[in-house]
Amino acid sequence: MDSAGAHLDSIRSPGRGTGRTPPGTVEVDPRVPAAPAAAAARAPIPVVRTAGLTKQFGRFNALTDLTVEMTQGEVFGYLGPNGAGKTTTIRLLLGLLRPTRGRVELFGVDAWSRAAQVHRRVGYLPADPATYDRLTGRELVTYLGHLRGRQDPTGVRALADRFDVDLTRPLRSLSKGNRQKVALILAFMGEPELILLDEPTSGLDPLVQQEFHALVRERAAEGSSVLLSSHVLAEVQRMADRVGILRRGRLVAVESLADLRAKAVHHVSARFTHAVPREAFADLPGLRDLTVQGAAMRCGAPEASLDRIVKAIARFEVVDLTCQEADLEETFLAFYGQEDVDAAHHHPQDPA
Numbered sequence: 091m092d093s094a095g096a097h098l099d100s101i102r103s104p105g106r107g108t109g110r111t112p113p114g115t116v117e118v119d120p121r122v123p124a125a126p127a128a129a130a131a132r133a134p135i136p137v138v139r140t141a142g143l144t145k146q147f148g149r150f151n152a153l154t155d156l157t158v159e160m161t162q163g164e165v166f167g168y169l170g171p172n173g174a175g176k177t178t179t180i181r182l183l184l185g186l187l188r189p190t191r192g193r194v195e196l197f198g199v200d201a202w203s204r205a206a207q208v209h210r211r212v213g214y215l216p217a218d219p220a221t222y223d224r225l226t227g228r229e230l231v232t233y234l235g236h237l238r239g240r241q242d243p244t245g246v247r248a249l250a251d252r253f254d255v256d257l258t259r260p261l262r263s264l265s266k267g268n269r270q271k272v273a274l275i276l277a278f279m280g281e282p283e284l285i286l287l288d289e290p291t292s293g294l295d296p297l298v299q300q301e302f303h304a305l306v307r308e309r310a311a312e313g314s315s316v317l318l319s320s321h322v323l324a325e326v327q328r329m330a331d332r333v334g335i336l337r338r339g340r341l342v343a344v345e346s347l348a349d350l351r352a353k354a355v356h357h358v359s360a361r362f363t364h365a366v367p368r369e370a371f372a373d374l375p376g377l378r379d380l381t382v383q384g385a386a387m388r389c390g391a392p393e394a395s396l397d398r399i400v401k402a403i404a405r406f407e408v409v410d411l412t413c414q415e416a417d418l419e420e421t422f423l424a425f426y427g428q429e430d431v432d433a434a435h436h437h438p439q440d441p442a
């Protein structure tokens with residue numbers, strides 16, 4: 091997987107004593123640990139790969155030039171406000187929409203021209219699950235199982251028990267949340283290698299959400315890849331390894347959760363025995379929202395700035411000091427703007 095490993099492998103493999111270096115090899119630091127030969131031999135095919143993926147509806151650009159990859163076992167949070175293009179992306183990934191430009195490969199296979207082949211390996215939760223009102227959950231499970239060419243009665247029973255949903259009742263008699271649970275079972279049944287979930291938690295109560303989070307992490311640990319769309323980071327941050335941020339059809343950032351955490355805003359506040367000058371803190375790098383009032387100072391700062399702030403504070407006599415990490419949602423907004431959140435908070439439900 092990593093290139094150092096690949097180089098090491100190609101250096102070791104030639105017959106001993108030939109003195110030849112195969113073409114394309116480079117000198118490698120011998121302290122770099124060897125990667126397993128199998129991983130080095132071939133780069134894994136990404137589960138999802140898009141290149142320049144673009145979708146226009148008439149003249150309207152719903153998605154512009156999306157280039158992204160997802161690896162096996164990865165949970166990817168796909169975030170954006172209403173109308174950003176999340177559902178459009180997911181429908182393109184499934185080959186339900188034809189790209190205007192660019193391409194989508196799932197498991198290295200073209201998603202548009204070979205959709206049926208790809209669908210057998212993919213679970214999908216649509217944003218507004220078609221309800222098939224008259225069918226029961228069980229009938230729907232059987233029907234979709236036939237379409238996928240695979241039934242999974244044991245898996246379905248386990249999921250139904252886990253989500254506590256009755257598959258013998260017609261869907262029209264179920265509550266919204268219970269219909270959503272049936273839709274989740276349909277997405278997860280048969281252990282698909284890729285699971286695409288369009289706003290999966292809408293309508294689920296907190297306990298069911300927790301169960302759902304656990305299920306996503308378990309499936310990822312077993313090697314499935316999961317894409318979750320959402321309006322807000324808070325909803326996906328406990329599950330996702332990476333988040334992509336979509337705005338007006340463009341992917342404006344992709345971050346690992348670990349990187350986002352390192353950027354996490356910390357709220358620092360200090361009280362001193364005497365008034366302090368604002369200039370003592372004003373020039374520190376990375377500071378946000380500095381206020382100095384008499385003998386008190388407050389500011390926001392990323393982890394990387396904390397050392398210098400603490401040292402600036404220490405030049406004065408301190409009475410009290412607190413440093414608290416903000417939640418990731420706040421950090422996310424600090425970097426990607428208020429716009430997204432306003433949209434999400436004013437329209438928490440999908441209006442479509």
Ligand SMILES: Nc1ncnc2c1ncn2[C@@H]1O[C@H](COP(=O)(O)OP(=O)(O)OP(=O)(O)O)[C@@H](O)[C@H]1O
Binds near residue numbers: 147150175442
């Ligand atoms: N079939 C279509 N014809 C015309 N415009 C469309 C069509 N489907 C989507 N759009 C437009 O493309 C844009 C992206 O829509 P999309 O449904 O992908 O957004 P979304 O990110 O899923 O939003 P939400 O959070 O509200 O579900 C929207 O402006 C929408 O109106």
Ligand SMILES: [Mg+2]
Binds near residue numbers: 176217288
């Ligand atoms: Mg949508």
